[in-house]
Amino acid sequence: MSHVADVDLRITDLDALRRAADELGLEFVEGATTYNWYGAFLNDWRGAEGQARAAVFKGFDPSTFGQCEHKLRIKGAGPGTYEIGLVKSPQGGPGWVPIYDAYGHGGRAVENVTGGVGMPALKQGYAREVTVAQLKKQGYIPQVIKQPDGQLKVIGRKL
Amino acid sequence: MKEITVDIDANGNTKVTTKGFEGAECLQATAALEAALGVKTSLQPTPEMHKKAQHQIKAR
Numbered sequence: 001m002s003h004v005a006d007v008d009l010r011i012t013d014l015d016a017l018r019r020a021a022d023e024l025g026l027e028f029v030e031g032a033t034t035y036n037w038y039g040a041f042l043n044d045w046r047g048a049e050g051q052a053r054a055a056v057f058k059g060f061d062p063s064t065f066g067q068c069e070h071k072l073r074i075k076g077a078g079p080g081t082y083e084i085g086l087v088k089s090p091q092g093g094p095g096w097v098p099i100y101d102a103y104g105h106g107g108r109a110v111e112n113v114t115g116g117v118g119m120p121a122l123k124q125g126y127a128r129e130v131t132v133a134q135l136k137k138q139g140y141i142p143q144v145i146k147q148p149d150g151q152l153k154v155i156g157r158k159l
Numbered sequence: 160m161k162e163i164t165v166d167i168d169a170n171g172n173t174k175v176t177t178k179g180f181e182g183a184e185c186l187q188a189t190a191a192l193e194a195a196l197g198v199k200t201s202l203q204p205t206p207e208m209h210k211k212a213q214h215q216i217k218a219r
Contacts, residue, residue, distance in 0.1 A: 123171025134195040152167040
C-alpha cells in the first residue's frame, strides 16, 4: 500500500535544510531525481486521515510520485528505506515541499527521525537554521536557547 | 542594543518580537527574516514602535 503525504513546509534555503537534516540523522542529497517509496500508487488512502493528509487530494499528480528535485534519506539506512522527496508544489511558489510515503514501517521510519506526522522536528530545525543564518546576515549575533517545553528561542543582538 | 527574538514552537511555527527599535524600524529589520522563513510570522508591536510617530505629533 502507499500513502504518499506532503508536508506543510516550504523549503527555500537548502543550506539551512542540510544543517537541520544533519542534526536529525538525515542526509540531504542535492539534485536527486528519485526517492524511495512503495513504488505504485494504489489510491488506497481512505477515510478522514487520507482526506487530510494524502498528497493526491492537494493537487499532487500521482504519476510524479517517486520523482523529486532533491531528497533526504536516513543516514546509514539500507536500500529500499523510504526517503523524503523535495518537489515543487502544485500551487506554485518558490522552493520545495517535502513529500514521502507515510505507510507502514517505511513511513514510520521517516516520521521517527523527523518528529512524527507533519515532521515537526524538521520544521523546527529548519526554522532555527534559517533564523540563525538570516540574523547573522543582518549583523546580529544569534543565541539559541532550548526551552524546557521543547520550544526554541533565538535571540539576535546588535549594538 | 537592538534585539530580535524569534520563538519557534515544536511544530516550527514562529513568533518575532523586537526590542530597542523605534518607530517602524523594527518592521524593516524583521521583513527580511519573515521573507527568509517564508511565512508571515505573528508580529507583536511594542510601545517603542509608536515612539517616533508620537514625537512627530508633538513637534507640530
